[in-house]
Amino acid sequence: MNQIPSREAILQWIADNPTLTAKRDIAKAFGIKGAARIDLKRVLRELEDEGHLQKRSRSYREADKLPPISVVEVEEQDADGDIFLRPLEWNGAGDPPRILLVAQPGDPAIAAGERVLAKLTATHGEDHDYTARTIRRLGTNPLRILGVYRQDSEGGRIMPVDKADHRQWVVAQGLSGGALDGELVEAEQAGPKGRLGLPKARIIARLGDPTAPRAVSLIAIRQHGIPDHFPDAAVMEADAAEAVTSLDGRTDLTHLALVTIDPPDARDRDDAVLAEADPDNAGGFILWVAIADVAHYVTPGSALDREAKKRGNSTYFPDRVVPMLPDRLSGDMCSLHANVPRACLAVRMVIDAEGHKTGHTFFRGVMKSRASLSYAEVQDAIDGTPSEATAPLLEPVLQPLYAAYDALLRARAARQPLELDLPERQIILSDEGKVTSVAFKERLDAHKLIEEFMVLANVAAAEELNKKKTPLLFRVHEEPAPEKLEALREMAQASGLQLAKGQVLHTRHLNRLLAQAANSDQAEVINIATLRSMTQAYYSPQNFGHFGLALRNYAHFTSPIRRYSDLIVHRALISANHFAGYKRDGLTPADIEELQQTGEQISATERRSMVAERDTTDRYLAAFLSERIGAEMTGRISGVMKFGLFIRLDDTGADGLVPIRSLGNEYFHYDRESQTLMGGHSGIVFEMGQRVTVRLAEATAATGGITLELIERDGQIMARGPRGGGGKSGHRMPGKSRAKLAKVAAKEKRKVLRKRS
Known part of the structure; x- marks a missing residue:
């Protein structure tokens, strides 16, 4: 038979033989040979165009049906104990069909999120359309992509939203998940990446405009994998929480005039403070720091505990917070609202007239805050303009707090922690979420007062647990690596400043460097360079001290609502002091056994949040500046790389890039040691700290990227290089030219160092 069968016959064959749907299988079944195969191909394409068939690689299947062998993803077990699967090869209209897993004896155990290759059978169940048998497990960690979808004639592409990622992904027709052109989407890799061409992706979620x-913070949440949905079990535990109203073995602290001092828009208030003159210690004070007793509500091994540990910490964005704990706890039960009894863990500390702690005692108690105050209104009261809320508290509560703070400042001056001066940016949003302005947060004495009280309480917690030989997580900050310290020293010398060499480094040595740079053109650059030379702080059961704070013993105790490390320290204090309920919510053997792993995990989540918060700030700044394309701005060179110059803009603190291709039509030599770029022909040198005027060329909100064009450097007008042309660091040069440039570079480097020394 070489006659082309009817369309109905072809469709019936495909329905009856779902595993034999390749074109050659269809041709063999109907005896089609030679040139007649061309006609068969035409009929199959017509059926595909009309929606009766969908092409899958080299085979055909009925539209709106799953292939008999398919890759599926395991979903969470439902309340009845059934496990359903999500098809990853669904190209039909509407929602994908439900697949019920039918497990047989000997099948491998699988968990939610895993992928399996399964054999599917169409059924007509009440709550499912297919049943599945596991063939083999495939793994749990497909590559996820976040980007903007752009349609084209062959399907579409995903453009990255990460400014450091220039890779695009191809989305085949049928794998777009219904995404519209210009939408933000989440996708995953579809099949292995070949050696040639762009990688392929499948869209799994549409995230809107x-x-x-x-959308800015949503991009960061998705991009960095920050959990922003609480499991039902954790929410149920939080909803069942009840406030502690009776003492039940706790110490009654409700007579203390504790107050909370926070930002005006704070939702959680987890610390309260009090200072009283010590009658037995001339010039000394008794300080109280009371912290919400989160351990009472988040017990070891509970659903809340597992989720808090997974998140590690709360993550803060300009428009939202992704909390470590559900709002029922963070905003209510564990928040020290005014005039409401709250469970707390408190420390009573005694300091002498010079601010040195001479003793401390911990309590598990019930407290009642006298007032919920903001930093600004407390500062205004001390400065002579009390409000209705602060006027009655000024003499009995606020003035003793500031007197104790003065004493703590004397101890701080003697200890000399690192004194960096890097103002924090504040993104101001409208009610609709649009950036209205960018400001630098004002640092009031009220902020510093709370910081000093918290530092002292953290020291007390670490010393208490050390004394009682109880395991804990220390907050560790090791001293700078020798190579980073040497790079800082060279930069200081190039700026005409000195950093001591040949001795054990202390923070006071760095403070002297910062003091030399203060009020000079190099101040900001030296502060940034000093910060970059520091190691990343982390959590560890081993105590290596805190270099930046110049403290031997330091642990986080004061924010268990938003940091899992503090919850571990609370549990350790409860166990070490045998406080009421310690067998229920103290530190368990499992906690102790996993301390190293826990420290590593929450150190990683902390870094994840820092990067997400920084990326979000960059995107908001780019969105704010996108309306000022072409405007001229001033700034300072804050980084020199072989591919260009980073400029920190004065008005917003945003960092933008001047690409090396725009600096001029000549070769630029990059010197890593002196952190300079030097023109091979002109001899012009770009270095850290130089004042510049730039023009805003591009600002992309989706990525946070800001591109600048250099106009002036130290008052000297710069010739504009051609777009896309000009010098490029590292391109090949004739041997004689390279040798000549090397001599010029060495000469210019010596000149720069002499000029700065």
């Missing part, structure tokens, strides 16, 4: 005001 990437330019929408509140």
Whole structure:
């Protein structure tokens, strides 16, 4: 038979033989040979165009049906104990069909999120359309992509939203998940990446308009994998929490005039403070720091505990917070609201007239805050303009707090922690979530007062647990690596400053360097360089001290609502002091056994949050500046790389890039040691700290990227290089030219160092 069968016959064959749907299988079944195969191909394409068939690689299947062998993803077990699967090869209209897993004896155990290759059978169940048998497990960690979807004639592409990622992904027709052109999407890798061409992706979630005001933080949440949905079990535990109203073995602290001092928009208030003159210690004080007793509600091994440990910490964005604990706890039960009894863990500390702690005692108690105050209104009261809320508290509560703070400042001056001066940016949003302005947060004495009280309480917690030989997580900050310290020293010398060499480094040595740079053109650059030379702080059961704070013993105790490390320290204090309920919510053997692993995990989540918060700030700044394209701005060179110059803009603190291709049509030599770029022909030198005027060329909100064009450097007008042309660091040069440039570079480097020394 070489006659082309009817369309109905072809469709019936495919339905009856789902594993034999390749074109050659169909041709063999109907005896089609030679040139007639061309006609068969035409009929199959017509059926595909009309929606009766969908092409899958080299085979065909009925539209709106799953292949008999398919890759599926395991979903969470439902309340009845059934496990359903999500098809990853669904190209039909509407929602994908439900697949019920039918496990047989000997099948491998699988968990939610895993992928399996399964054999599917169409059924007509009440709550499912297919049943599945596991063939083999495939793994749990497909590559996820976040980007903006752009349609084209062959399907579409995903453009990255990460400014450091220039890779695009191809989305085949049928794998777009219904995404519209310009939408923000989440996708995953579809099949292995070949050696040639762009990698392939499958869209799994549509996230809306990437330019929408509140999409900025959503991008960061998705991009960095920050959990933002609480499991039902954790929410149920939080909803069942009840406030502690009776003492039940706790110490009654409700007579203490404790107050909370926070930002005006704070939702959680987890620390309260009090200072009283010590009648037995001339010039000394008794300080109280009371912290919400989160351990009472988040017990070891509970659903809340597992989720808090997974998150590690709360993550803060300009428009939202992704909390470590559900709002029922963070905003209510564990928040020290005014005039409401709250369970707490408190420390009573005694300091002498010079601010040195001479003793401390911990309590598990019930407290009642006298007032919920903001930093600004407390500072205004001390400065002579008390409000209705602060006027009655000024003499009995606020003035003793500031007197104790003065004493703590004397101890701080003697200890000399690192004194960096890097103002914090504040993104101001409208009610719709659009950036209205960018400011630098004002640092009031009220802020510093709370910081000093918290530092002292953290020291007390670490010393208490050390004394009682109880395991804990220390907050560790090791001293700078020798190579980073040497790079800082060279930069200081190039700026005409000195950093001591040949002795054990202390923070006071760095403070002297910062003091030399203060009020000079190099101040900001030296502060940034000093910060970059520091190691990353982390959590560890081993105590290596805290270099930046110049403290031997330091542990986080004061924020268990938003840091899992503090919850571990609370549990350790409860166990070490045999406080009421310690067998229920103290530190368990499992906690102790996993301390190293826990420290590593929450150190990683902390870094994840820092990067997400920084990326979000960059995107908001780019969105704010996108309306000022072409404007001229002033700034300072804050980084020199072989591919260009980083400029920190004065008005917003945003960092933008001047690409090396725009600096001029000549070769630029990059010297890593002196952190300079030097023109091979002109001899012009770009170095850290130089004042510049730039023009804003591009600002992309989706990525946070800001591109600048250099106009002036130290008052000297710069010739503009051609777009896309000009010098490029590292391109090949003739041997004689390279040798000549090397001599010129060495000469210019010596000149720069002499000029700065």
